[in-house]
Amino acid sequence: MSALLRARRGAVVVFGLAALTPLVVRDAYFLDSLVLILLWGALSAAWNVAGGYAGQVSIGHASFFGIGAYSAALMVTRFGRGPWLGLLVGVVLSIGAGLIIGVLSNRLKGPYFALSTIAFSQVLLIGVSRWRGFTAGAEGIPVPFRPGFATLGLGHTGWVYMALSVALVCYAVEVYLERSRVGYQLAGVREDEDAAEALGIHTRKLKVGAVALSAALTSICGSLWAQYVGFVDPTYVFSVDLSVRFALNAIIGGMGTALGPFLGSILITSLETYLRATFSNWDARFAGIYLVIYGTALILVVRFVPEGLAGIAARIRMRKAHA
Amino acid sequence: MDPARRLGPAQIDVLAQLAVATVLLGGIYALISVGLTLIFGIMRVVNFAHGEFLMLGMYLAFWAFVVFTADPYFVVFVAIPLFFVVGLVVYGLVMRGVIHASHNVQIFTTVGLSTVLQNVALVAWSGDFRFVRPWHLSTVLRAGSTIFNLTQVVASLIAVALTLALVAFMKWTHAGRVMRATAQDREAATLMGIDTDRVYRLTFAIGIAAVGAAGVLVAPLYSVYPTAGLQFVLLSYVVVVLGGLGDMLGAMIGSLIVAAVEVAGSYFFGVAWKEIFYFILFILVLVFRPAGLFGQRGAETLGV
Amino acid sequence: MSDTAPILDLDCVTKRFGGLTAVSGVSLRVAAGEILGIIGPNGAGKTTLFNVISGYYRPESGRILFAGADVTGQPPHAICRLGLTRTFQLVKPFGNLSVIDNVMIGALTRLPTVSSARLEAERVVEMCGLAAHAGGHARTLPIGLRKRLEVARALATRPRLLLLDEVMAGLNPTELAGIVELIRRLHADGLTLIVIEHIMAAMMRLAQRIVVLHHGEAIAEGAPAAITQDRRVVDAYLGEEFVLAQA
Numbered sequence: 001m002s003a004l005l006r007a008r009r010g011a012v013v014v015f016g017l018a019a020l021t022p023l024v025v026r027d028a029y030f031l032d033s034l035v036l037i038l039l040w041g042a043l044s045a046a047w048n049v050a051g052g053y054a055g056q057v058s059i060g061h062a063s064f065f066g067i068g069a070y071s072a073a074l075m076v077t078r079f080g081r082g083p084w085l086g087l088l089v090g091v092v093l094s095i096g097a098g099l100i101i102g103v104l105s106n107r108l109k110g111p112y113f114a115l116s117t118i119a120f121s122q123v124l125l126i127g128v129s130r131w132r133g134f135t136a137g138a139e140g141i142p143v144p145f146r147p148g149f150a151t152l153g154l155g156h157t158g159w160v161y162m163a164l165s166v167a168l169v170c171y172a173v174e175v176y177l178e179r180s181r182v183g184y185q186l187a188g189v190r191e192d193e194d195a196a197e198a199l200g201i202h203t204r205k206l207k208v209g210a211v212a213l214s215a216a217l218t219s220i221c222g223s224l225w226a227q228y229v230g231f232v233d234p235t236y237v238f239s240v241d242l243s244v245r246f247a248l249n250a251i252i253g254g255m256g257t258a259l260g261p262f263l264g265s266i267l268i269t270s271l272e273t274y275l276r277a278t279f280s281n282w283d284a285r286f287a288g289i290y291l292v293i294y295g296t297a298l299i300l301v302v303r304f305v306p307e308g309l310a311g312i313a314a315r316i317r318m319r320k321a322h323a
Numbered sequence: 324m325d326p327a328r329r330l331g332p333a334q335i336d337v338l339a340q341l342a343v344a345t346v347l348l349g350g351i352y353a354l355i356s357v358g359l360t361l362i363f364g365i366m367r368v369v370n371f372a373h374g375e376f377l378m379l380g381m382y383l384a385f386w387a388f389v390v391f392t393a394d395p396y397f398v399v400f401v402a403i404p405l406f407f408v409v410g411l412v413v414y415g416l417v418m419r420g421v422i423h424a425s426h427n428v429q430i431f432t433t434v435g436l437s438t439v440l441q442n443v444a445l446v447a448w449s450g451d452f453r454f455v456r457p458w459h460l461s462t463v464l465r466a467g468s469t470i471f472n473l474t475q476v477v478a479s480l481i482a483v484a485l486t487l488a489l490v491a492f493m494k495w496t497h498a499g500r501v502m503r504a505t506a507q508d509r510e511a512a513t514l515m516g517i518d519t520d521r522v523y524r525l526t527f528a529i530g531i532a533a534v535g536a537a538g539v540l541v542a543p544l545y546s547v548y549p550t551a552g553l554q555f556v557l558l559s560y561v562v563v564v565l566g567g568l569g570d571m572l573g574a575m576i577g578s579l580i581v582a583a584v585e586v587a588g589s590y591f592f593g594v595a596w597k598e599i600f601y602f603i604l605f606i607l608v609l610v611f612r613p614a615g616l617f618g619q620r621g622a623e624t625l626g627v
Numbered sequence: 628m629s630d631t632a633p634i635l636d637l638d639c640v641t642k643r644f645g646g647l648t649a650v651s652g653v654s655l656r657v658a659a660g661e662i663l664g665i666i667g668p669n670g671a672g673k674t675t676l677f678n679v680i681s682g683y684y685r686p687e688s689g690r691i692l693f694a695g696a697d698v699t700g701q702p703p704h705a706i707c708r709l710g711l712t713r714t715f716q717l718v719k720p721f722g723n724l725s726v727i728d729n730v731m732i733g734a735l736t737r738l739p740t741v742s743s744a745r746l747e748a749e750r751v752v753e754m755c756g757l758a759a760h761a762g763g764h765a766r767t768l769p770i771g772l773r774k775r776l777e778v779a780r781a782l783a784t785r786p787r788l789l790l791l792d793e794v795m796a797g798l799n800p801t802e803l804a805g806i807v808e809l810i811r812r813l814h815a816d817g818l819t820l821i822v823i824e825h826i827m828a829a830m831m832r833l834a835q836r837i838v839v840l841h842h843g844e845a846i847a848e849g850a851p852a853a854i855t856q857d858r859r860v861v862d863a864y865l866g867e868e869f870v871l872a873q874a
Binding site for chain 2: 057059104107108109110111112114115116118119120122123126127240241244247251286288289291292294295296297298299302303306
Binding site for chain 1: 715719739784
């Protein structure tokens with residue numbers, strides 16, 4: 001156990017600090033930022049399962065996020081049940097959607113797969129926006145706050161631990177994919193599918209499974225997010241910008257690593273909350289500015305620092321070891 | 324419909340109207356797609372930002388109209404050299420570095436570019452829907468019992484003219500031949516002494532000029548907003564896949580087919596369907612006919 | 628050769644790509660424990676035949692029986708699990724993974740845990756002479772060692788029949804001798820092999836039987852010495868100088 005902890009030093013620090021913070025800090029704004037960092041990290045880790053570990057780069061993960069968010073919101077507002085049931089329904093639906101996209105991944109490679117995931121998310125966006133009778137259309141759904149665990153009406157501290165739990169689950173899944181038999185086989189699929197097939201690996205099943213798992217985790221985060229933020233709007237939850245955001249954190253932090261998505265999230269989400277605080281009179285229009293920054297960061301990182309923050313950290317550690 | 328019942332005059336009118344609409348629309352889609360098929364066919368890069376250059380063309384038409392009351396059909400001739408230069412710059416800054424990189428790097432680079440362009444537009448001009456309404460938008464032409472709108476006709480004609488000019492360029496100039504050779508076999512081209520970097524630069528610039536010009540032309544026909552490019556980019560990928568990578572004639576035929584499906588679909592299922600249409604069609608074509616209509620090199624292998 | 632059932636039985640296998648017939652009515656039998664060589668000019672259909680046998684292509688007609696079971700049309704991973712593994716002519720290492728991880732992924736086909744697979748991988752790596760490079764990334768290996776890795780990874784799947792596709796191309800004489808020695812040892816341990824090669828000297832030493840492919844057809848089959856005398860083989864592939872050199 002101690003060897004495991006030592007190998008995962010970074011994670012211990014990150015998650016440990018997150019766990020301890022609510023005990024020390026009371027500032028609501030700070031805790032809110034922490035919740036967002038953890039949720040975005042979890043979302044990027046979920047994306048990483050498909051993108052980084054299975055090599056299926058999707059720019060359409062907002063599909064699953066939106067399904068989760070809407071399932072939770074509708075379950076509460078339309079069916080009068082609790083959000084946890086909505087979360088469950090969202091997971092089931094997202095796994096279904098993930099299976100469809102997984103099948104697409106077997107027929108399409110690289111950029112074309114990515115394009116098709118964008119198409120998928122936009123089909124959902126338009127469909128949900130137009131289905132006024134059921135989903136309240138493009139106006140979105142406000143999600144009521146009712147205190148209590150069953151209704152996910154938590155205080156700031158409660159949300160920190162909720163988000164931390166999800167983050168840990170996603171992190172654990174990633175670690176499992178690094179160390180397990182399935183994980184190694186998935187690595188083979190990612191590196192060279194034909195070679196992996198020749199070694200007895202059922203590449204199709206693994207790819208579809210990875211995408212479905214990634215979808216389920218993303219959906220869970222979406223459901224929680226809906227309850228946390230309190231408003232679900234189709235043009236946001238199914239947007240391409242959102243999908244790009246999931247990938248962005250993982251890439252900046254280190255795409256093939258377990259902690260990478262969280263490192264990326266820490267950097268990006270902190271930057272965003274800082275900017276938002278400093279320029280508090282920004283409207284939606286100026287929100288575009290940090291998207292411009294993200295887009296530029298994506299271009300630069302992917303070209304010049306492809307291993308991301310985690311890779312840089314590993315290089316520094318190796319240099320110290322040799323010194 | 325009862326097959327025994329012969330086509331009466333009413334049905335023929337409808338068919339004629341749909342046919343005209345298809346041709347008009349197809350001409351415009353051809354101009355959008357022809358640039359993409361060149362970029363994709365020669366450089367073998369999937370440009371996720373292609374639609375954003377179209378969007379910028381639309382905004383160019385809008386601002387020229389609002390500030391100078393310039394008609395889009397004159398602006399288009401300014402747009403061509405302007406976007407050509409833009410293409411050169413973007414190639415140098417962004418594309419050149421990733422031509423030989425892995426798929427993932429190319430995807431994220433052009434996705435990043437797309438995000439940047441969309442949001443620059445958002446910040447600069449807000450997300451409000453804009454409209455370009457030149458005088459000819461309300462002018463209706465009649466031929467027999469078919470009616471169409473002058474704007475559409477002129478846009479189509481200019482688009483087709485530009486597309487044909489491009490085809491002629493590819494076929495009869497030395498530069499065009501060199502580009503086609505590079506499309507067929509990158510390595511052989513290098514061995515023959517072709518400077519592929521220059522070919523790529525020219526290709527990209529031409530592609531962006533074409534799609535920017537197309538943006539100016541379609542501005543009066545659609546709403547102008549920062550994410551307007553998205554629907555067009557997916558549609559043009561459908562055309563490119565159907566027609567075959569790098570095949571300009573295929574892009575033109577593919578454009579007609581896509582236009583036909585859209586026109587027929589809107590007629591039978593209503594205009595609201597049109598928005599989803601592009602995306603569903605994209606998925607369907609890729610899943611069922613990735614090798615294109617003519618059995619060309621398939622999308623799924625993306626033989627890079 | 629022997630009375631026991633062949634480990635591999637190809638029955639009139641044909642593979643077409645559009646108008647091109649890459650493999651035409653090929654029938655052959657491989658007995659357990661033998662080394663079969665396949666030779667022929669480029670484009671003769673040798674690798675296509677491997678692709679059909681190992682499940683990457685589905686034949687237009689004909690059957691493939693492996694250890695008595697009909698595997699025609701089965702996907703490659705299923706055929707590997709039955710005991711048939713192939714290597715690739717253009718080697719496909721898992722470049723960003725270490726050598727030991729590469730072999731481990733092969734071993735995981737038979738072994739349920741990562742730790743047992745790692746032990747097996749270490750054993751195979753040792754046996755194939757890659758121990759000195761075990762920790763390095765596969766993409767840093769030169770071609771000779773990549774070929775060894777390709778073989779080692781395939782071996783880790785504990786095949787009963789191993790298909791080697793031009794594993795000797797591009798090797799220098801020392802590397803060549805090493806691979807030949809390795810193949811000899813594997814054969815002595817009981818592995819059945821089908822080997823595609825262009826390097827005739829090595830083929831003559833290794834193969835007990837040779838099949839010659841030309842334009843997708845099996846034009847000759849027999850012991851190495853007999854093959855090199857066969858007029859059709861000489862005309863199609865070997866050339867007069869080879870025959871004279873052998874004399």
